[in-house]
Amino acid sequence: MKPMLQITDVGMTFATKRGPFVALQGVNLDVERGQFVSLIGHSGCGKSTLLNLVAGLTTPTSGVLLLDDRELRGPGPDRGVVFQNHSLLPWLSCTDNVLLAVERVFGATEGRAALRQRALDALELVGLTHARDKLPGEISGGMKQRVGIARALAMKPKMLLMDEPFGALDALTRARLQDELMKIVAATGSTVMMVTHDVDEAVLLSDRIVMLTNGPAATIGEVLDVPLPALAQQPRERLAMAHNPDYLQAREAVLEFLYSKQAHVEAAA
């Protein structure tokens, strides 16, 4: 079977005041259907840049991105994006925020009631039925992020793209949302690409971990296949993982890459 997402020889150069800045170079990556892939690397390594390329928010200066054999040109509803800072519209209720996405995708074919039902289903999936009429300003950061996930999932995208989705949350909330995300992914069989800088998050959630070298001109350093049962089959138990040798080995490999092979150069930051 052909991979769902094919990234071939992609490079990204930004024009800055001090001349061109090469953010990414020679990136090659295939993502299979139903896989959970994490992008990890030190800050400034271009992992968000890569995710934005897949999202279609920016176009690569070289190379090609194919989703189901179609070239990606601009953003589209086949990719649901979850932003780090949730990016909900503060003047719309949780339901209306989700509805905005639903309307765009299904508005041409479905009636009001069906659209609304889709939005409510998505909110139920993330366990927020009770907050559906609240404004984003009235709910906690973790809940906002879950509305963001619901908004992305409600479009029934081929891929879910997450840019440090839990980066702004406290550790306990983050752990809880990670557990929920695993359940949702197992239930929906979503294909996910997630940017993170948290090693434990990457190992716990991913089927594959893509490690990027330090920028400028960052590229893929290593790809680690996590030697655990695929996430799509069963969510992983956080507590059990603490003693799982496969888990610990994968964790060590990522740490080794980040802190020995690609020790962060502070001056470059």
Add this chain to the structure above:
Amino acid sequence: MVSAVFHSTPAVPEPATAPASARVAPAAQPKPAAPAPARVPRDPFDWRGLMGRVLPPLAGMALLVGIWGLLTQKGGAFPTPAATLAAAVKLFSDPFYRNGPNDQGIGWNVLFSLERVGLGFGLAAVVGIPLGFLIGRFAVLNRMVSPLVSLLKPVSPLAWLPIGLLVFKSANPAAIWTIFICSIWPMVINTAVGVQRVPQDYLNVARVLNLSEWKVATRILLPAVMPYMLTGVRLSVGTAWLVIVAAEMLTGGVGIGFWVWDEWNNLNVAHIIIAIFVIGFVGLLLEWLLMAVARRFEFN
């Protein structure tokens, strides 16, 4: 800020992994804020707070009237507070009389001024707000128009009046024109700034959701710009009300500005003082009205 208002909102802690049905929050009673144990229950009405808020403004007012009274004690052209009050009572007892075109009640004068302000300001809003949107959305237009705005904005209202008289050949449209041109700038500028400051996050949402231009305008731009726009509207109304007095002094007709000038010609200083208070009061009322509107559109 807002969260404090929603007392009935149960402070639901971020629910954990429990299924949704299990955690439909029980309509939790709001916790009593700062319980006051071992205190004798007191009269719940906060008299001291009220006094603190009401007394100082009254004292300020009294001080002003007191100084005014002291200064006018010896007589002269300037009327005493008592004489002014008497004149005011007489004036307000019949605010809507009509003795020919140049002698009408103060109520008519204020209403005619408000009509001019409404027309000039309304036209300015109709032109200025869309213009602000366009300037904010398209950088080329911004670069084209902003030097003109910077150049024309500081021009005194009275400098525009001859142009209006020249073009419209009549006093009333010239006054409306003057208000239009003076009150348009805050709306143009604030709307443009608001559009430029729409957080990139929201626009990214629009892009990844692939929203149509119409949806972007109605669901994202308009609500995001609304607070800026209303600030512009408030500044504009303030300016319009400032300008009307000057414009009417020069153009004549029925209006509070002309009335001030007329009373000066009659040497009726008491009426001029009353007019100043009336102008201030109406301005305050306009400002307060728009503040109330603006508060309805705040989200954070």
